[in-house]
Amino acid sequence: MSFAAVPNARTADTPRVDLRVLVVDDGGEPVAAIAEHLAAIGTPVTAVRLGERGRPRIDAEFLAGAEEGRPRARYQAVVVPGGGGAREPGGGVAGAVPAVAAGGRGPVGAAAPVLGGARAPALGRAETAALAAYERRFGIRQVDAHAAAGPLPALGAPAWSGRLDGRTARVTPAGRAGPFGYLAGPVPFADLDPRAAETYGRLVRPGPDFTPYVDAAVPGKPRARGALVGEYADDGRRRLLVTFGAPGDRLAYRLLARGIVDWATGGVHLGAARYGFAVQVDGVLARDARWDPDGDCTSGTPGCADLPPIRMNRGDAAYARDWSARRDFTLDLVYSxxxxxxxxxxxxxxDALADRLITDREAFRWINGTYDRAPLGCVRGRGGDAARCARDAAGEVRWTPERRIALQIEENVRWGRARNLPVRRDELVTAGHTGLAAPPGQPLDNPDLAPALGTTGVRWLAADRARDPLSRRVGTASTVPRYGLGLFAGAGTEREQIDAHAYRYGEGSRGEDGDPAGGYRSYLVPRAARAALGHVLAADPAPHHLHQSNLAEDRIAYPLLDRVLTDYRRLFTSGTPLGNPRPRAIARDLQRRAVWAEAVRNGKVTAYRVGGTVTVRAPAGVEVPVTAPPGTRQRFSRGDAEVGRPYAGRAAGWTRADPVRERVVLRLP
Structure with missing residues (x-):
């Protein structure tokens, strides 16, 4: 919404605009990608799922009303599927773009792929007309998540239509001056599988009422460019049209989602996100059993060759120190x-390794990984029962006792502090996340884990995000789910990594002509880096982890980490820095996100704007995420203060209600 056009708040006809986004969902990938971003940053959403039995009808009463004598707009922005999701009163498709075959040789129409799988029926004429009238009346902006084939004269004829896989678009000067100013320029589209179409789009020639924000070169015409994202202003409405869909790779949508939401809301909305990337190195000072590429097994397991274990050396420690300084990125060392x-x-x-790391201790952050890196879950059976919990004579599960768990935690803290390591008592990573439930072998948490965490002062406990995707309480501690970076503990060399990956996931990952060395850098690194960057751009604060073995020998972690950091800094401006939070900051972020999401889900949050004033009511103690223009100030009973911190061209952050007013009141600049 263009809030600058709203009348002065002191007049009775100034509308109240609720800070909530209406999402018309057809089940397609483009709408889902935008909805994912809204959910991740904490923006309240009302979803109308097309094709769902008993869904609300979109009409004037659904969209607007009155509150305390003022006109009330229930939604500050609207997201529709575009082609296939909303039809114009005249019979055309909302947000549609005329399509021609690749190279401009004629219409493709139905030949264009259906993106995002089966879709629900489109909005009817009456509902589409109600949306159009509502947007005109209140100045509400609409996002067409995938503007498909059909008539829209303002865009002119399409310049090209086809697969965007492997191509790179760019943000236009108008886009940089507008909603996409946080991007440095390039917008790449992945080509993860040359055999399949991952992103299909149409490059359109803009007409006089269309402002391109993202465009790309027209294939075969080096000097010609066509738009992929742009603003269409006509008939008293403003719409952002996206002319590509991404069924298999959301990274392009995640890259643009911040700007799409910023444009739709006029830069004022509930929800806030700062991108962060934290990497925790497990098993530092310990050894990892080596993967045997010839036997396809891990050394030490029955029938596998006895190979030397992998442990970092003094040179590896010095390299980690120098790499961190060069990259301005601090690694979290999980030590034992x-x-x-x-x-x-x-x-x-x-122990030259320990001596080097202790000397360079200020170059890293340190996390307690328990003294012996011993398993803290159930006692495992022997032989063929090793995957199951052992039981005593009474049939009860044998658990690692509380006293032993507490000793492992406390002894490691004492060891670190005796050597002046800056370790915190309240952060813990157990070996392999043991102690927490790990179905099917151990379906429950070790009941002795929670009391041990309480007596040792642990508040933040690492968890495997694949098993524990949401932060949860374990006694006095909260879990911090972690992503793996796809590197194996038994891999000190590229050959070991690519072979272990191929054994687990298939021979296709061995690289061209089956060459393991080429496969690691050409196949695994780009995909693993893209997955990690996808987590970052999804505004997911969860940290990533790898193993000390990955910093040894071939030092296979660095090409992957370099790729993530280089790609991020290539895509974003300096005004959108990549954070590097430690566990307690990540856990606190996860906690307040969860509390906020629950309050929104339970209908406990009311937020609206009248003119230049935003008012938010939330339950006592609930922090409120806010994004607003720089210079926005929060009113308190004893004065004003700026809200949030500068990020991506906006002021973004969390705030609390004034204890006297019992609400958040913001004054926009």
């Missing part, structure tokens, strides 16, 4: 002091 002491006993009191 007992492993260093065992190494010293076996090597005449020497």
């Amino acid at each position: 002091g007992g492993a260093a002491e065992r190494h010293r006993r076996a090597h005449g009191g020497a």
Whole structure:
């Protein structure tokens, strides 16, 4: 919505505009990608699912009303599918773009692929007309998530239509000056599978009422460019038209989602997001059993060759220090002091790795990984029952006892502090996330884990996001779900990594002509980096983790980390820096997101704007995420203060209600 056009708040005819987005969902990928971003940042949404039995009818009463004598707009922005989701009163498709075959050789029409799978029926003429009238009356903006083939004269004839896989679009000067100013320029489209179409789009020639925000070169015509995203202003309405769909890869949508929401809401909305990337290195000072490429097994398992374990050395530690300084990126080292002491006993009191890391301790952040890196779940059976929990004579599960868990935690903290490591008592990573439920072998948390965490002061406990996707309480602690980076603990070399990956996921990952060395950098690194960057751009604060073995020998972690950091800094401006939070900051973010989401889900949040004033009511103690123009100030009973911090061209952050007013009141600049 263009809030600048709203009348002065002191007049009775100034409308109240609720800070909520209406999403008309056809089940397609384009709408889902935008809805994903809205959910991730905490923006309240009302979803109308086309084809759902008993869904509300979109009419004047559904969209608007009155509140305290003022006209009331129930939604500050509207997202529709575009082609296939909303039809214009004249019979055309809302947001549609005329389509021609690749190279401009004639109409393709029905030949264009259906994006995002089966779709629900389109909006009817009456509902589409109600939306149009509502948008004109209140100045509400509409996003057409995938403007498909059909008549829209203002755009002119399409310049090209086809697969965008492997191509790179760019943000136009108008886009940089407008909603996409946080982007440095390039907008790449993946080509993860050359055999399949991943992103299909239409490059359109803009007409006089259309402003391109993202465009791309027309194939075969080096000097010609066509628009993929742009603003269409006509008949008293403003619409953002997106002319591509992404059924298999959401990264382009995630890259643009911040700007799409910013444009739709006029830069004022509930919800806030800062991108962050944290990498935790498990098993530091310990050893990892090596993967055997010849036997397709891990050394030490029955029938596998006895191979030397993998452990970082002094040179690896110095390289990690120098890499962190060069990249301005701090690694979190999850250490186990007992492993260093065992190494010293076996090597005449020497441990060059520990000595180097302790000397360079300020170059890293340190996390307690327990003293011996021992498993803290159930006691495992022997032989063929190793995957199951052992039981005592009474048939009860044998658990690692509380006293042993607490000793592992406390002893490692003491070891670290004796060497002046900046370790915190309240952060913990257990070996392999043991102690937490790991179905099917261990379907429940170790009941002795929670009391041990309480007595040792642990508040933040790492968890496997694949098993524990949501932060949850374990006694006094909260879990911090972590993503793996796809690197195996048994891989110190590229050959070991690519072979272990191929064994688990298929031979296609071995690279061209089956060459493992080429496969790692040409196949695995781009895909793993893209997955990690996708987590970042989805505004997911969860940290990533790898293994100390990945920093040793071939140092296979660095090409992957370099790719993530380089890609991010290539895509974003300096005004959108990549954060590097530690576990307690991530856990706090997850907690307040969960509390906020629950309050919104339960209808406990009311937020609206009247002129230049935003008012938010939420339950006591609930922090409120806000995005607004720079210079926005929050009113308190004892004065005003700026809200949020500068990020991506906006002021974004979390705030609390004034204790006297019992609400958040913002004054926009």
